[in-house]
Amino acid sequence: MNARFTPSRQEDLPLITGQGRFTADHHYPGTLHAFVIRSMHAHARLTSIDLAAVRAYPGVRWVVTAQELKALGAGNIPHPITAKGPGGEDQKIALMPLLAEGTVRFVGQPVAMVFADSALVAQDAAELAVMEYEVLDAVTDPETATQPSALQLHEQVPRNLSVHFSSGDAALVEAAFQKAAHTSQLRVVSQRLMGVPMEPRAVVARHDAATGVTTVHTPHQGVLGMRNFLAMAAGVSPESLCVDANDVGGSFGLRGGAYTEHGVLVLATRHLGCPVAWTGSRSEIFLSDWHGRALILNGDIALDAAGHILAIRFKDCVDAGAYNCMMSTFIGTRNLSITMGGVYQVPALYMESEVVYTNTTPVSAYRGAGRPDIAYAIERLVDFAAHQHGFDPIALRRQNFIEASAFPYKTANGTTIDTCLSGKLLDRALAMSDYAGFEQRRAQALTRGKYRGIGLSTFLEASGAGTAPKDQALGEFQADGCLHVYGVTGPSGQGHSTSFARIIETALGWPADRVRYEAGNAKHKLLGNGTGGSRSLYGAGSAIVAMCHQMLESLKPLAAQALGVSADEVHFDKGLWTGPQHSISTAQLIDALPQAAQSSLSVMGEATSGSTFPNGCHVAEVEIDPDTGVTELIHYFAVDDLGQVISPQLVRGQVHGGVVQGWGQAFCEQVVYDAQGQLLTGSFMDYAMPRAGCVPHLRNETYEVRTQLNLLGSKGVGESGCTGSLPALANAVMSALRPYGIDQMDMPFTAPKIWMALQARI
């Protein structure tokens, strides 16, 4: 390769030369290929299933249904986090079996799997399956799913209500509303979306009878977490599984746990004694990857005469889909409550949510997992209230920001925010966006026949608290001259290796290009959190900082020895060990050591890092063409407090990616089911995706307020782009349409929707 070329990220070289190793790139001799037979009905009893012709088809090696899986001890799709009702009631759970047991409850639900010599043969054979269904009515509207007239989907769950959750003080909030000078109410929908990581879900599993270990290649968000969920789904021990740290083509929250294909393939490779593989087609994945969002948020706000917020109240409807899978409960309970006051000082907060079932694909975490949604609802509500009651939307926000002197600030429903200097970020964003000059630009646009709008969001979100007790990182200086660092969190494009290498270079002075990060090598038995909740940088990064500190302790006497002075005469700064007369760099010091001495420097660092509170102010300026309803994004400005920034370029990439996913939700993405539960947006032909140019440019700055909550001082960036962009974009659209009598509209703000709304006002 070009000697002059230094890649921007360690990860880049294989990926730009076609040498990436994604799951479907793995080939083993003798692999059998799987095809999934899925339900075409949203709700039906499977009255008979005849697979004789499938089994007899030449080249078919195994056909499996729920019956065979039961005999093999398979589990269900995991649902790791439950919630309790207001009186401590247990949540009613409907776990999803790997393959349907008697009843199918969403279109695309796996019913059987065929293993054959090739994927083609498996598919050809599968066509010979004969299933008979007794079709039942489908429940598709989460808001009416709990009514007595709605069909009950699970016999153990009356009214299709999995859990009714609440947080805060209902009475205090009601009292505030009673005495409020102004109240406003706004219902917003965070519509059901598909995550669409570009790499289709795939699984390759290979069992080694000699060791008793099954190696699994699959996209994931951390091998240890995936291993545990795989074990649950397949009904095997985690120790008998090894999840490979292959390249992952995006995850966005959807790949934290096991799906049907994972569980079945682990069992299949053991049963068949050969490797097995499955790759989903995109249309199949539209049906069967967990969906995202699907929340209806009814918000109320109470203000006093001067515009101080007295209370915020939410009543939320959470569509879990057909079963409780992975994270939908977590999203609809904790994540809708912990930041429900936003960046505001609100004396009374109360929320309640109902997690309900419908005959649709199960919902789980997608970039932000409820936190962008609640920030969206709050910022829309604040803007709405401002306009309804004649307050300036900037002034109303500013006077309600949590005061700097109030930090650490404990919200009315128990979240402690360490710091959030909204006023400063707002000042910066207003300046960057020339907010003051907007009305002039609006007038000018009108002369061109365009409706211009400006919207902003002041937001915070709580990054992942982590489910592991701590994060650990192990560093070893190996014979290849590199510092090998082992951790748990698994990358799916974020550039973990690059970021961790930078942290080490800063802390230790060891060159970044001589650091190799490997996620999830089980032999080290490390504890830690997988990727999720934007915490990899500060979680694993803090453990790495701790590891570096311990290495420095060990290096000090060695440096003293190398410099021929005593330890207290040696001073370390910026990678250099300096004595009274000479100095030596960390790299020189370690390179000069014999291998045994280098090995003895191996150390594990650990740190416990909980949630952090990334926050920001985003401003969007749009122009709507009233002739077509098309919204053009003219400007987008983002000021984000992400704490200490390690890699500005990577941070920009994360903000861009999050903002464009927000743009997609705001303007074109939507999962649509018909009344029979048939998926109408089953491919890219109907599910519109953001393409190049939708957000033509984006100016973003970071405003670093280091957090004391972890060793690194960083906050999570991965999801904040979505959290800031949804409300900024929506408020900009409403700003453009409000003069024409439109004060409420739900996403996606498609051209036809905007045009029709304007027509209705004429």
Place this chain on the structure above:
Amino acid sequence: MTRHGCCGHRLWVNLRFDHAGFLSAFPSPATSQRKGLGDFFERVSMYPFHYQKANSVAQASAALARSGESRLLSGGMTLIPSLKHRLIQVDELIDISGIPGLSDIRMQGDQLWIGAGATHQQVAQHAQVRAFSTGLADLAGLIGDPQVRARGTLGGSVANNDPAADYPAAVLGLAASIVTSHREIAADDFFKGMFATALAPDEVIEGLRFAHPLKSAYAKFRHPATGYAMAGVFVAQTDAGAWRVAVTGATDGVSRWPEAEAAAGQSPADLRFVHDGVLDDIHAPAAYRTHLVSLLYAQAVTRLS
């Protein structure tokens, strides 16, 4: 129902969930492999077929005549996805892309000849096409995306007659002649509704002959997901001074718009598109598509050259 091309994208997305609708649109013989078609998903490998390259139009036509389940393969941008989803099953795939001269673009006197095999990219970038009809050259450059334009062909698009395709608007708008292995068909007699044309089962399009327009223009509103025409309007004034306006995307098939033609290159404010087949779906209500047609007509008029 022609056996050229295939069923088209929108169709296979919507119809896959309407089993009965699918079968009625494609009355091909059910085979034992088709049994239980409604029971599973996501067939993305094709039923087996036999592929052959045709050396001449006559050979291709004869192959179509021989086998009841054969299809012509040109660019494949519509046919191959439909085959992948197992929405159609063919015995013989006859590749006509190698037939000598089939992608020629040349003047024939004062008329323009575009061979059936000419790709959208070739048409969009051809200097003679641009000089001949701005609307036609612009339209070809608006089809799909660059990768699609490198493969998709005029003949394939015209034979398929997808109601949201762009080319039928130009063909109808310019009153082209569709020259086939059997005869010449006037554009006004060619398009017969959604995915239907006047082509006989063994008829092969050789190319299209366009009469020179005095002016022409095309305006399109892209479907946000497919990139096809949510609506597209082609306006042309023929050499004799007559006006032709063709509308695609908004209804169940390309059609002329007589009221706009009567406006003779003007956009009167009260001009309304009235058609009882305007599409109404999750992407846009009929009222919006109807409005788009008027809007695009007015845009095309301002671009006439």
Place this chain on the structure above:
Amino acid sequence: MRPISLTVNGHTHAVDVEDRTLLADLLRDQLHLTGTHVGCDTSQCGCCTVLMDGDAIKSCTVLAVQAEGAHITTIEGLAQGPDLHPIQAAFSQCHGLQCGFCTPGMIMATAGLLSHTPQPTEAQILEGLAGNLCRCTGYIHIVESVKLAAQTLQEKSA
């Protein structure tokens, strides 16, 4: 099975394929060039983009038999010799990739664009990428990568 012959990254291959084998599958499964990715089944994501006789095309929508006699360039063959192609270098330099799954297709689409339009305007770049989806980057850095690549190639040819 049918024997075909095609040139991929400068090497001529004689292979046996089924008539229904896609070019993408031939490249990945038989020639083991797994850099070309399959990301969808409606020919819309562009992850499978390769150059065929100089044009960027979607290899998932071309039969292997249609590629008989063609010259194919995949991501693995873009760089000539030990140095990276300027497009590859630009994508890294401008952080035009995150997970990398769409990247080979983006790079090959860029190669097609720049061979036809060496000095594209921003609008031409957006049009050139219209057939490619990315979920990670938001495209802004990808557009910057294309601009840098165009500039580098111009300088090299000057």
